[in-house]
Amino acid sequence: MKIIIVGCGKVGRTLIDQLSHESHDITVIDHDTSQINEITSTYDVMGVVGNGASYKVLDDAGIRNADLLIAVTESDEINLLSCLFARKAGIKNTIARVRNPQYEEEVNYIKDELGLSLIINPEHAAASEIARILRFPSATKIETFDKGRVELITFTVESGSKINGMNLIDIANLTKAKVLICAVMRGDEVLIPNGRFVIEENDKVSIITTSQDAKGFFKKIGYDTHQVKNAMIAGGGKIAYYLAKELDSSGIDVKILDWDEERCETLSELLPKATIINGDVSNQDVLIEEGIDRTDSFVALTGIDETNVFLTLFAKQRSSAKVITKINRINFNDVVTSFNLGSVISPKEITADTIVSYVRAKQNVIGSNVETLYNIVQGKVEALEFKITANSEVLNKPLMELDIKKNILIGCINRNGKPIIPNGQSQILKGDKVIVVTTETGLNNFSDIFVKQ
Amino acid sequence: MNFGIIFNILGWIISIEGAFMILPGLCGIIYGEDSWLYFIATAVVTLILGIILIKRKPKSQQFFTKEGFAIVGLGWVLMSAIGAVPLYLSRQIPFYIDALFEVVSGFTTTGASICPDVEALDHAVNLWRCFTHWIGGMGVLVFLLTILPMAGGNTMNLMKAESPGPSVGKLVPKIRDSAKILYFIYFGMTILQFILLVCAGMPVFDSICTSFGTAGTGGYGIKCSSIGGYSPTIQWIVTIFMILYGVNFNFYFFLLLGKNKKEAFKIEEVRWYIGIILVSIGIIVWNIHGMYSSLSHAVRDASFTVGSVITTTGFATADFGTWPVLSQTLLVIIMFCGACAGSTGGGIKVSRIMIILRAVKYEIDSFVHPRSVKVMRMDGKPVEKDTIRAAIMFMSVYVMVFTISIFVVAFDGFDLVTNFTSVTATFNNIGPGLSLVGPTGNYASFSILSKIVFIFDMLAGRLELFPILILCSPALWKKR
Numbered sequence: 024m025k026i027i028i029v030g031c032g033k034v035g036r037t038l039i040d041q042l043s044h045e046s047h048d049i050t051v052i053d054h055d056t057s058q059i060n061e062i063t064s065t066y067d068v069m070g071v072v073g074n075g076a077s078y079k080v081l082d083d084a085g086i087r088n089a090d091l092l093i094a095v096t097e098s099d100e101i102n103l104l105s106c107l108f109a110r111k112a113g114i115k116n117t118i119a120r121v122r123n124p125q126y127e128e129e130v131n132y133i134k135d136e137l138g139l140s141l142i143i144n145p146e147h148a149a150a151s152e153i154a155r156i157l158r159f160p161s162a163t164k165i166e167t168f169d170k171g172r173v174e175l176i177t178f179t180v181e182s183g184s185k186i187n188g189m190n191l192i193d194i195a196n197l198t199k200a201k202v203l204i205c206a207v208m209r210g211d212e213v214l215i216p217n218g219r220f221v222i223e224e225n226d227k228v229s230i231i232t233t234s235q236d237a238k239g240f241f242k243k244i245g246y247d248t249h250q251v252k253n254a255m256i257a258g259g260g261k262i263a264y265y266l267a268k269e270l271d272s273s274g275i276d277v278k279i280l281d282w283d284e285e286r287c288e289t290l291s292e293l294l295p296k297a298t299i300i301n302g303d304v305s306n307q308d309v310l311i312e313e314g315i316d317r318t319d320s321f322v323a324l325t326g327i328d329e330t331n332v333f334l335t336l337f338a339k340q341r342s343s344a345k346v347i348t349k350i351n352r353i354n355f356n357d358v359v360t361s362f363n364l365g366s367v368i369s370p371k372e373i374t375a376d377t378i379v380s381y382v383r384a385k386q387n388v389i390g391s392n393v394e395t396l397y398n399i400v401q402g403k404v405e406a407l408e409f410k411i412t413a414n415s416e417v418l419n420k421p422l423m424e425l426d427i428k429k430n431i432l433i434g435c436i437n438r439n440g441k442p443i444i445p446n447g448q449s450q451i452l453k454g455d456k457v458i459v460v461t462t463e464t465g466l467n468n469f470s471d472i473f474v475k476q
Numbered sequence: 477m478n479f480g481i482i483f484n485i486l487g488w489i490i491s492i493e494g495a496f497m498i499l500p501g502l503c504g505i506i507y508g509e510d511s512w513l514y515f516i517a518t519a520v521v522t523l524i525l526g527i528i529l530i531k532r533k534p535k536s537q538q539f540f541t542k543e544g545f546a547i548v549g550l551g552w553v554l555m556s557a558i559g560a561v562p563l564y565l566s567r568q569i570p571f572y573i574d575a576l577f578e579v580v581s582g583f584t585t586t587g588a589s590i591c592p593d594v595e596a597l598d599h600a601v602n603l604w605r606c607f608t609h610w611i612g613g614m615g616v617l618v619f620l621l622t623i624l625p626m627a628g629g630n631t632m633n634l635m636k637a638e639s640p641g642p643s644v645g646k647l648v649p650k651i652r653d654s655a656k657i658l659y660f661i662y663f664g665m666t667i668l669q670f671i672l673l674v675c676a677g678m679p680v681f682d683s684i685c686t687s688f689g690t691a692g693t694g695g696y697g698i699k700c701s702s703i704g705g706y707s708p709t710i711q712w713i714v715t716i717f718m719i720l721y722g723v724n725f726n727f728y729f730f731l732l733l734g735k736n737k738k739e740a741f742k743i744e745e746v747r748w749y750i751g752i753i754l755v756s757i758g759i760i761v762w763n764i765h766g767m768y769s770s771l772s773h774a775v776r777d778a779s780f781t782v783g784s785v786i787t788t789t790g791f792a793t794a795d796f797g798t799w800p801v802l803s804q805t806l807l808v809i810i811m812f813c814g815a816c817a818g819s820t821g822g823g824i825k826v827s828r829i830m831i832i833l834r835a836v837k838y839e840i841d842s843f844v845h846p847r848s849v850k851v852m853r854m855d856g857k858p859v860e861k862d863t864i865r866a867a868i869m870f871m872s873v874y875v876m877v878f879t880i881s882i883f884v885v886a887f888d889g890f891d892l893v894t895n896f897t898s899v900t901a902t903f904n905n906i907g908p909g910l911s912l913v914g915p916t917g918n919y920a921s922f923s924i925l926s927k928i929v930f931i932f933d934m935l936a937g938r939l940e941l942f943p944i945l946i947l948c949s950p951a952l953w954k955k956r
Binding site: 056 | 541631632649860862
């Protein structure tokens with residue numbers, strides 16, 4: 024695909040890094056010459072220096088032949104304007120990052136009026152992800168697909184866990200829940216398990232399930248399934264605002280700490296139910312006074328990564344709260360994951376991930392029967408959704424009789440809008456939507472998953 | 477330094493050279509000459525060596541600017557060293573240093589020869605000499621980029637180091653596609669010229685060699701009289717193609733694939749280039765018309781010579797050593813000027829001269845208005861400070877290398893015109909100079925030391941100094 028990326032800040036860079044390795048023709052636009060020089064000497068992309076909202080610059084970048092424009096500059100208005108010009112020039116797919124909370128309520132209106140394919144608000148997306156985790160603290164990551172009907176939950180197996188050392192068949196017999204263990208991350212390796220696969224300590228297990236069934240499953244294996252009762256948030260930025268709103272609606276008590284008095288007043292105005300504390304979060308006494316020892320969960324959302332890391336480590340030391348750390352700079356991801364920081368959230372990475380999955384889905388849908396495509400488990404596993412339209416010999420047969428390739432798993436069958444988590448006896452019928460989980464790439468047709476005779 | 481990747485890419489470079497060397501081998505077989513054996517043998521050995529190097533997978537695929545420059549510098553030295561082997565082994569050129577001079581002169585598209593009588597050489601050898609022009613013209617690494625599946629923008633460092641000009645950009649987002657477009661244009665023009673030459677009555681073998689020589693703006697003639705012995709039509713065809721190859725290839729890209737074809741004619745560099753050519757032809761015709769019986773002949777010789785010199789090709793139809801001093805001086809001046817950036821020609825490059833002239837103007841302005849701020853523009857776009865700095869730096873180093881070269885060559889004891897123009901002609905990749913090294917002379921009489929200096933100058937001139945100079949820096953060779 025021919026892609027134009029406007030703005031090469033952190034999100035832009037992450038996008039370029041991922042997309043340039045996937046044989047797309049990429050042109051980047053930025054007003055900063057030195058940025059463009061650096062990008063073009065690191066990645067195989069073309070650079071155009073200029074204002075991304077100027078038609079002349081967009082024309083230089085080849086807007087008339089492009090398939091997709093992604094606008095991720097600092098300014099919402101420039102992003103929207105570039106997308107608007109791109110639409111007028113005939114590009115079908117446009118993606119804009121819009122982060123000003125004032126536009127938040129108008130997002131759907133803007134999207135429809137300007138004909139955008141996707142508007143992404145990094146702070147809102149990050150807040151939603153944090154909220155999902157807080158509602159289900161046993162998980163380290165929760166992703167949703169099939170319009171939110173199906174969830175992919177990742178959790179870490181700790182030493183005392185019941186399922187430590189059990190194989191999948193035994194786990195299924197124990198829990199009797201409609202849950203499918205679809206991927207296990209052991210060290211750096213991602214494995215697609217079969218029935219005899221044995222879970223070990225420190226495995227990061229990903230399961231596909233519906234939100235109702237998840238509760239039962241975790242209860243059976245001895246994990247806490249209650250959502251947290253309260254949350255302490257350090258730093259009162261945009262994410263804190265969105266998060267407080269979401270948690271509020273789930274009935275979780277929220278306490279926000281911020282050092283800026285004016286900001287505290289604004290937050291108090293916007294969030295009448297939340298407790299707003301005006302105090303320096305880097306002062307231990309303030310944290311102790313506000314009950315860091317007793318809180319159920321602690322979310323570090325200040326603007327400084329280092330502070331967030333220290334806050335989380337401090338919270339871990341003082342209590343057994345569920346901790347979540349926001350990290351902005353993704354350059355040192357490997358170092359960060361080597362600390363035990365609980366769930367790490369990076370708004371920029373979430374933004375880039377969302378956009379990359381959109382691009383991949385678009386790319387894969389061209390010339391294939393894939394309806395949608397999701398990248399899960401740090402992009403190492405693909406979940407593909409196929410719609411079964413034609414008759415074939417694999418239909419109406421129990422899954423255990425089918426000869427499916429290695430490292431491929433049928434994760435979910437969606438029949439008439441109802442998700443079914445399959446077992447050996449399940450059958451695929453005509454008209455079903457099937458989600459296939461795999462570590463392989465390049466599957467184009469449903470028939471590709473079977474071993475060819 | 478990541479030596480793994482350097483050896484890997486060097487392997488690719490010599491494999492390509494080995495594959496190319498089969499062509500003169502086949503030519504030798506067709507003409508029943510003994511030299512075919514040496515070409516095929518060298519090709520086979522080179523291919524084996526190259527494949528061994530390619531098979532040794534480097535630990536890391538990463539390389540940066542320094543590796544890019546080192547690969548280009550080493551690649552060209554290695555390529556020349558190998559390319560000289562069949563000439564030496566076949567005894568067509570009995571001394572290795574002479575063979576090396578001949579091949580470097582070929583690859584760098586200089587066209588300076590040490591052969592007193594090129595007509596006595598085998599067809600295979602003559603084809604190889606001209607073919608090296610074609611390979612060196614657009615660059616072997618640019619060719620490599622079209623076939624090598626390398627990901628990442630790092631490869632841009634290779635193109636930057638090999639392609640001439642003050643700032644090297646891509647035509648399309650992917651470097652591989654950019655390289656393909658360049659070679660597509662290059663190849664297309666070569667074929668076109670070949671067909672036109674054959675139609676104009678040139679023998680097929682001569683047409684192939686002349687097309688290769690023109691394409692790379694090289695200038696090896698396969699006749700002692702260079703192009704002088706062919707018909708006026710052929711001379712005009714060669715004149716036009718020489719000038720066309722000296723044009724920035726972006727021009728053709730805009731013309732063929734651009735959204736807005738008019739943009740091609742707005743490239744300032746191309747306008748200046750054409751302007752310089754027309755003015756020079758005008759002055760020389762006015763200066764020499766008395767020596768010719770017909771004006772058309774004078775115009776033809778003047779056009780051919782100006783085209784040949786400014787594009788740094790070095791073909792000749794007339795002995796401009798016999799022309800008046802004004803014409804000779806003008807020719808020496810445009811020898812320095814050279815062709816457009818992003819073409820196959822050599823020299824300082826028109827765009828670099830434009831940048832330096834403008835920098836000088838702004839410097840003078842800044843004495844008049846000390847606080848004035850001015851951004852330099854080219855084609856309506858601001859020129860980066862780094863590009864200006866690099867152009868001025870290039871000029872300074874150029875003068876230094878030039879001065880030292882003249883001094884070393886002076887030990888041979890030839891006259892000043894010979895010394896000065898021989899260095900000018902090799903450093904700017906032209907070929908013929910004046911006096912002893914004029915269109916009718918050759919470089920055979922120089923000492924070995926001078927020949928080494930010329931070889932260095934030719935390589936440094938073709939690769940625009942730094943890829944060759946960087947090889948002399950001890951810091952480059954440190955492992956960490």
